[in-house]
Amino acid sequence: xxxxxxxxxxLHIHYVLEEETVYAVNGLNFSLEKGESIGIVGETGAGKTTxxxxxxxxxxxxxGRIIRGSIMFEGQDxxxxxxxxxxxLRGNKISMVFQDPMTALNPVxxxxxxxxxxILLHNDVSRVEAxxxxxxxxxxxxxxxxxxxDYPHQFSGGMRQRVVIAMALACNPNLLIADEPTTxxxxxxxxxVLELMQRLRKEHGTAMIMITHDLGIVAKICDKVxxxxxxxxxxxxxxxDIFTDMKHPYTVGLFNxxxxxxxxxxxxxxxxGAMPDPSHLPEGCKFYPRCPDRTDVCKTGRVPTYELTPGHxxxxxxxxxGGSKCLNC
Amino acid sequence: MSELLRVENLKKYFPTRQGMLQAVDDITFSxxxxxxxxxxxxxxxxxxxxxxxxxxxxxxxxxxxxxxxEDISDVSRARLKELRKDMQIIFxxxxxxxDPRKTVASIIGExxxxxxxxxxxxxYYEKVLKMMDVVGLPERTMYLYPHELDGGLxxxxxxxRALILQPKLIVCDEPVSALDVSIQAQxxxxxxxxxxxxxxxxLFITHDLSVVKHVSNDIMVMYLGQMVxxxxxxxxxxxxxxxxxxxxxxxxxxxxxxxxxxxxxxKGEISSPxxxxxxxxxxxxxxxxKPDCFDQEPILEEVVPNHFVKCHYAREINNL
Numbered sequence: 062x063x064x065x066x067x068x069x070x071x072l073h074i075h076y077v078l079e080e081e082t083v084y085a086v087n088g089l090n091f092s093l094e095k096g097e098s099i100g101i102v103g104e105t106g107a108g109k110t111t112x113x114x115x116x117x118x119x120x121x122x123x124x125g126r127i128i129r130g131s132i133m134f135e136g137q138d139x140x141x142x143x144x145x146x147x148x149x150l151r152g153n154k155i156s157m158v159f160q161d162p163m164t165a166l167n168p169v170x171x172x173x174x175x176x177x178x179x180i181l182l183h184n185d186v187s188r189v190e191a192x193x194x195x196x197x198x199x200x201x202x203x204x205x206x207x208x209x210x211d212y213p214h215q216f217s218g219g220m221r222q223r224v225v226i227a228m229a230l231a232c233n234p235n236l237l238i239a240d241e242p243t244t245x246x247x248x249x250x251x252x253x254v255l256e257l258m259q260r261l262r263k264e265h266g267t268a269m270i271m272i273t274h275d276l277g278i279v280a281k282i283c284d285k286v287x288x289x290x291x292x293x294x295x296x297x298x299x300x301x302d303i304f305t306d307m308k309h310p311y312t313v314g315l316f317n318x319x320x321x322x323x324x325x326x327x328x329x330x331x332x333x334g335a336m337p338d339p340s341h342l343p344e345g346c347k348f349y350p351r352c353p354d355r356t357d358v359c360k361t362g363r364v365p366t367y368e369l370t371p372g373h374x375x376x377x378x379x380x381x382x383g384g385s386k387c388l389n390c
Numbered sequence: 391m392s393e394l395l396r397v398e399n400l401k402k403y404f405p406t407r408q409g410m411l412q413a414v415d416d417i418t419f420s421x422x423x424x425x426x427x428x429x430x431x432x433x434x435x436x437x438x439x440x441x442x443x444x445x446x447x448x449x450x451x452x453x454x455x456x457x458x459x460e461d462i463s464d465v466s467r468a469r470l471k472e473l474r475k476d477m478q479i480i481f482x483x484x485x486x487x488x489d490p491r492k493t494v495a496s497i498i499g500e501x502x503x504x505x506x507x508x509x510x511x512x513x514y515y516e517k518v519l520k521m522m523d524v525v526g527l528p529e530r531t532m533y534l535y536p537h538e539l540d541g542g543l544x545x546x547x548x549x550x551r552a553l554i555l556q557p558k559l560i561v562c563d564e565p566v567s568a569l570d571v572s573i574q575a576q577x578x579x580x581x582x583x584x585x586x587x588x589x590x591x592x593l594f595i596t597h598d599l600s601v602v603k604h605v606s607n608d609i610m611v612m613y614l615g616q617m618v619x620x621x622x623x624x625x626x627x628x629x630x631x632x633x634x635x636x637x638x639x640x641x642x643x644x645x646x647x648x649x650x651x652x653x654x655x656x657k658g659e660i661s662s663p664x665x666x667x668x669x670x671x672x673x674x675x676x677x678x679x680k681p682d683c684f685d686q687e688p689i690l691e692e693v694v695p696n697h698f699v700k701c702h703y704a705r706e707i708n709n710l
Contacts, residue, residue, distance in 0.1 A: 104570040104571070104572060104573075105541075105570050217659050219659055220659075247432035247433055247597065247660075248432065248597065248599070248638060248641045248642060249432065249637055249638060249641045249656045250432075250659065251641065251643075252640075252641035252643075252653055252655055252656075253655055253656070255643070256653075256655055274570060274571060275643065275645075276645035277642060277643030277644055277645040278643045279645070280643060280644060280645050280646055280647060280649055281643045281649075281651070300647060301647055304645070304646060304647035305647045314572065315571060315572065316645065317575075318571050318572050318574070318575035319571055319575075319600070319645055320575075320578070320600040320601050320603065320604035321600065322599060322600040322603050322627060322639075322642060322644070323644070328579060328582075329575040329578055329579050329604070330575065331572065331575040331576045331579060332572040332575075333576075335540050335542055335543075335572075335573060336570075
């Protein structure tokens with residue numbers, strides 16, 4: 062791996078509505094090397110998808126607004142790009158696989174046409190060459206080439222997601238953002254799709270951001286993991302850091318609340334309560350109301366972020382041991 | 391323990407323009423009072439249809455349903471209304487299964503009104519409030535509408551509504567699939583506590599194997615309308631004999647660092663449930679399939695005591 066592909070610094074995104082402001086992303090920091098994969102894990106409303114859309118320059122404005130921060134992709138700030146620059150980026154350098162493959166595809170164009178469109182847009186090729194490449198992409202994801210004239214509704218959910226993946230990889234992007242790509246699929250089909258994504262990514266050296274709520278998927282395919290809660294990364298580290306040495310009380314709670322197929326215990330550990338409404342976030346630590354280890358210190362003020370070991374970062378006062386480096390004090 | 395529900399050779403076919411869609415085909419099982427039967431399978435395997443046929447939400451095509459010692463395969467409307475007091479359902483989607491124009495209290499209390507079970511308004515509210523307390527709904531939510539609640543609270547409303555008539559059997563149709571993991575854990579714990587306190591019997595329908603293992607006594611795996619394997623929950627996770635169950639369990643991504651990667655990746659997808667001939671329904675995707683799997687439907691066999699498998703080669707594949 063050489064050099065930073067993506068670096069997000071202090072990103073704040075709000076949705077400013079008439080009656081209230083939704084604080085979707087509140088100071089997000091992470092970076093990604095070339096060819097690396099990061100899993101962004103969190104619950105509904107944690108700001109995962111908003112972050113992904115921001116990287117693609119797709120935050121709807123209004124009501125969405127990037128308040129602060131930068132998203133450097135290959136040395137350029139996405140937040141400052143013109144619409145033309147963004148168009149050149151999307152589908153070409155960065156592409157995205159969405160959760161629901163039915164709504165991500167155009168129902169009135171054949172799948173071959175849809176893949177061809179991306180190729181024609183970003184490459185200097187003839188229609189015939191583009192069609193050949195489109196068919197090649199379909200075969201690569203395991204769809205028989207004669208089906209390139211079929212329409213999305215003629216495919217099953219798993220096949221549709223393969224089409225979306227073929228389209229996303231058609232221009233050989235440097236970064237693939239996958240937003241819950243298998244949530245709508247059955248578990249045996251999920252296994253097929255994940256394996257396909259993993260194989261293609263390895264072959265092409267594509268970096269990936271995998272947005273999911275499933276820690277099992279992260280364990281299978283990611284190098285790094287970011288745990289997000291209420292628009293902030295509460296813990297970030299290598300897969301090994303997060304899975305074997307989790308620190309933040311939310312991360313611990315998240316792991317404990319998954320029913321473990323390998324254990325026999327009957328009572329699940331729960332995180333009490335629910336995630337705060339992103340338009341009325343608590344002061345201080347956002348996890349305070351649900352945290353089993355809360356103290357009065359957490360109620361107000363800024364939550365310190367510590368780097369415990371190189372690359373393992375956690376935002377919680379508990380880890381003020383003196384020895385570890387504070388990143389924002 | 392006494393048997394609460396028995397289903398014998400239950401079938402549900404839907405006529406379609408292309409032919410008969412065999413949604414539920416020849417299912418037989420029984421559940422003891424106070425226990426949970428987990429029904430697992432992927433979309434389109436007929437697990438929800440099975441739950442609904444048992445509750446008479448769909449009329450069966452053939453077979454018998456015996457509830458609490460009574461044959462309820464054919465019942466009058468009046469008797470069915472009485473029976474529904476004892477058999478309730480919790481739906482998957484707490485967003486679409488609650489009437490958006492009713493308050494929490496009136497959703498939970500509606501069954502009481504339908505069955506005229508309370509004599510006064512005071513008694514009605516007393517019962518509703520007690521139920522809300524049982525499922526952990528704060529009193530302040532009483533006059534709120536479903537859209538004002540988060541997913542976890544909404545599913546609690548669904549559970550309270552199902553429980554208020556003090557049923558014996560509850561069909562839980564993917565009750566936690568729409569919820570976030572931390573909320574899912576809360577609801578699962580609640581359901582298990584209620585089962586213990588109230589002696590409920592659950593048919594727990596889900597596609598999530600780790601959830602089903604957590605809650606069930608017995609597990610039944612379905613594929614294309616048929617039962618392919620059934621055994622005690624611990625047993626099926628230790629020894630699975632059917633190639634489909636093997637693949638299904640191996641496909642769950644395990645949230646552990648360095649978890650062994652011995653997934654069985656199935657080829658292809660679930661085939662059409664319309665006009666299936668005399669064949670093993672899983673054969674087209676099976677890695678062990680032999681020619682006769684396509685010519686002869688396997689029978690459900692007890693390979694070891696209380697462990698049923700529907701596969702010609704279950705013994706050979708597993709060196710039994």
